[in-house]
Each structure stands twice: as structure tokens, then as C-alpha cells.
Amino acid sequence: MTLAAATIGEPRNSWLRRISDVLTARRGFFLLLLLIPPLLWLGVVYLGSLFALLAESFFSLDDFSGIVVRQPTLATYAELFRPANFDIIVRTTLIAATVTILSIVVAFPIAYYAARYARGRAKAAFYLAVMMPLWSSYLVKVYAWKLLLAKEGVIGWVMNAIGATPILNAALATPVIGGPALSTSYIGMVLVFMYLWIPYMILPVQAALERVPGSLIEASGDLGANPGQTFRTVILPLALPGVVAGAIFTFSLTLGDYIVPEIVGPSSLILGQVVYVQQGTAGNIPLAAAFSVVPILVMGVLLTIAKRTGAFDAL
């Protein structure tokens, strides 16, 4: 009775409310207002600089004067195929691929546990553990790893203490990936890259697995699939978009990095370092730009292959 009897006034007709009336009536205008700042950022700052870079790669450097010749040419791209440069591209791509594959192997079980089993406090602990390494400086972490991996470092010391030095030596004696110490070998470099990028693999995979309803897994079992078959035919295909998203992160971050290889790993350069050297000391902006286009092309090829194999069918 009191509810029916009470008189409740209209909300106060403030000017903010009147603006809302206009925006509600004209949705297109509202969307435009909403999108102008990010579109300016994306269009001008982000894509603009990318295209400036792309344009620069079609110029060339005059070898004698060291001045950039602003004439469209493919000469700079041709330089990429000189054995010394092409080597760098292949080496970097192989390192990035190794980092990506190993990250998937390590991240998947963690993501699976977090998505399907962790609840409440365990889940909070999971997010904390995955994110915490991201809170500290990247440079500090890489130097910390250098100390861990050094000849007299913590890992060598622990290996010695548990009598596993022969294993370490065998690993270091492996051609190509080995070296005098972990900190100057590709093994060490890949370990550090994995450490740095693994949160970027775990989180998208976990998000993808989280979206797989439990009833799908039950349905698969119900229809006679054992857990292994369920994993191959249901869980993995549905998690694949997440794995691909994570792989894009680990792969492209490795392709573009120039600090880790500077501190850990053998002395031969990888792609990011070459870009750094060419645009800096060498002053060859066109070649630096051409090198920067390589990761874009590699990623483009990889994503096309992924799409062809149906990795995004479950999106």
C-alpha cells in the first residue's frame, strides 16, 4: 500500500542528463565520439610510424657519402639476402620458434591446471605467480639470469652439488646450441627468453581453456573417448586460438628483442641487435627498416599457415 501511495519525482533534469538524451538518440555520433581518440592513436601514431618505416625501407644508403638516397629502390631488400644478413634472419627465426614451442610445452599444463582445477585462493595464487615477474624491471631480470647462468653461477654450483655437472657439460658440448658457459650459449638465451615471455603464453591459453565448457569434456568421454582422445579432439582444437595468440606474443617479442642477446648468449648478432646497430652507429636507417619488416612478414606467413590449418575455426 505504501509503495503504491508514495509519490516519487522524476530524476533531476541536469545538463549532463540532457547530453545523455542527445547521445542516446544519436548512436552513430556517440560511437564517433567514443572512437575518435583511439582511432587517432591507432591511425596516426601507430600505423603512421609503421608506414614511415616501410617507406624508409625502400630507400637506400649511398656507400660513399653515407647519406640516405630518397629514391624508391629494392636494393636495400636485396641486401637482406646477402649470406651474412640472411644468416641472421634464419638464426633469429629459429631461436624465436624454439622459444615459442618450448613456451607452449611449459605453459600449457600450467594454464590447464589454472583453467580447469584451480578455484578460489589457488586461482588468486596462480595469477599472482604468473604476473609477479612482470612487476620488476626487465633489465634487472636479464642480469639476474646472467648471474644464474654464468660459469661460476648458481645453476653450475647446484649442478655440481648434486653431481649433475656431466649433464651440464654434455649440454654445453652440443654443437651450435652449446658454448663455454650457459650464459654465453643459445641454451641460456632461450631459457631467458622463455622466462621473460611465458606469462604472455600462459594467460591467453588459460583464457581459451576457461571458455571450454566442462560439459564438452564430459560429452566427449560419454561418447567413448578416453582422456587422451578427448585432449586431442576437443580440448586442444578449442585451446588452439589461445595457443596461437600466445605464440604471436612469444614469437614476435623474441624476433624484436635486442637486450637479451646483448647480455646472454653467444656474440653473433640476432635481428633486434642488427636493427639497433644499423639505425644507430651505422646510420643505415633503410637497412634497419628493411630488417624490421622481416618480423612482420614472418608473422604474416605464420598466421596465414595457422589460418589454413584451421587454428581459428573455434574462434
Next chain:
Amino acid sequence: MVADMTAATAPAAASFRGVSRLFGDVRAVDRLDLDVAPGEFFAMLGPSGSGKTTCLRLIAGFEQPSEGEISIFGEPMAGVPAYRRPVNTVFQDYALFPHMNVLANVCYGLTIRGVAREEREKLGREALALVKLAGMEARKPGQLSGGQRQRVALARALVVRPKVLLLDEPLGALDLKLREEMQGELKSLHRRLGLTFVFVTHDQGEALSMADRVAVFNEGRLVQVGAPDEIYERPQTRFVADFVGGSNVIEPETTRAWIGVAKAASLRPEKIAVLADGATASGDAVVIVGTVSEVLYHGATKRIEVATDVGRLVAAVPAREGPAVAGGGVRLAFSRDALHLMDGP
């Protein structure tokens, strides 16, 4: 009765012996003894949280009993994982694989069993035809309507020839017209295939209209099991009387006054008539006066809620009869035979 007759000749399609399922301290299923006869269309009916879905999941193997034993056609199921059980489930949310097309979904169980492609696609197409979805093979589940998804889920479960088909609220997400259509189709499928169907629902109308036998669950316990008419006409407890068909429950002191027996009784709304002005009831009828508190129109009938001295009574009368609006006085009449005395609490 059906279960008793068949138990002597063949093992039950699904049998529960002293089965409990505990989640922490909560007994989701509490000391259940139940037999589902082979070839039966069996409904498990109850409100949410009554344990009916857990029972279904116990048969499917998604849950293991905390106590007691479950067997399927005489085979004990302790330690047998879901993927080794001769039963298949139609899930409430259908659980179709979103990355596979309709045919691949239906053929999934056959693919797992290693049936050759040609053979399995033939069987898959047959199953789709059975549920009237021929021609939809290449669609993805996301492109189907709710009713169509339901049929795919049904075809997918049936194509592997389960000994028992489990249906978990399969019609819950469908609109009324589709639901009625599917009810008829499920019933006819059951008749044609001769399989055992175990069907979980919270909709008493669905349970009564489709099942050969209905088990009513409340708070983890089996309250009553029997043929639909038995459950409807002769409820054993207040819960069954109220939950199945919204019967009026008459308190023992009132029944003592009316028929001289102090026992709670159920009184079906449709057994109560509204007396027109000036009309008199037949000799042995009970007549009660009251005030109409609500009139709910249901098309063919209407439900009239009446406040009386013995509590609230609901009468279901043909839509043309009785008062049209709430507020007025009314006389209700019913035969003493219409009172069904209940043995249970």
C-alpha cells in the same frame, strides 16, 4: 510393479543399491535404492537441488557414489569410467563440439570407435534423418536453432547404440511449442528404438506425459516412484501432492471433521467445483464458502484461489464457469471420495 516383474527375468537397466553421493557435508543423493527396468521410459522428477541430476550423472559415470553400488544391466559400475559405460547422455546445454560440423558431431562416437569413414557417415546421416535433420550435415552448431541443436545432441547419443539413453533436462531451453513437439518425438523414438530412456526434469507435466514411470525426488531422497497416474492420483506425501500438479493439502484436523479420519489428504484442484448461485451440491458433497483471492486464466480452464476457514484452496474449473474476478464470495463443493489420504509425512 513393472520393475518387480522384470527383475526376476532380466537385470535392471540401471540399479541403485544404497547409493549416496556427498559433496562435503551435503548429501546430494541420500541412500537411494532404485531399479530402472529395461526398455522403460523413466523420469526423475524433482525441484532443483533434489538430487535427480546427480543420479543421472552417477549412471553416466561423471560422478562416483560415496556409498553404495550402481549397476547397469547387472554389471557393477564401481571404478568404470564414463568412457567405458554402455550409456550415452543428452546434455542440458547440448554440449555440441563448436569446432565440428553437425555430421562430425554426430559421428564423433563412431570416429572414436574407429568405424571406417564411409560406414560412419552413412550411420551419421541415418541418425540425422531419424531426428529430422537431413541436409544439415555441413552446418556448424553455432548456426543452428536451439531445437535443432537438441536434435543433433540426440542423434549424436543415439548413433552409438547406447543400452541406456540419459536425458538431462533436454527440453528445458526450448520454447513451449517446440517442447511439446519434442516430447512427442522423444516418445515415438523411444517406442521405435525400444531403448531404456532415463529422463531428468523439474517439469511435472513433462514427466507425467512422457514417462512410463516417475520417480519423485526431494532433498536427495526418493520420495515416491510409480506410474504417472499413480503419482498424480495417489501421492504419498505432502511434497508429492504439492509438487506434482499443485494439489491442495488438507490438514488432519480438517479431514477428521469431514470424514472422521485424522490424516493429511490431497485434493486435486480439478475435483473441486464452483457452485453457481442458488445451486445445491449432491448429497455427500462437502461445501465450503470462501473469498476469491485470485483468478488465473489458463485457456481451457482457470484456476481460482479461494481463502477459506480450512486454508487456501485452489479449484480448477472450465474457463466459462465460476467467478471472473477476485474479491467476491464463492461456494466450493467436492465429493468426499475425492480426498486422497496420504500415508507419508
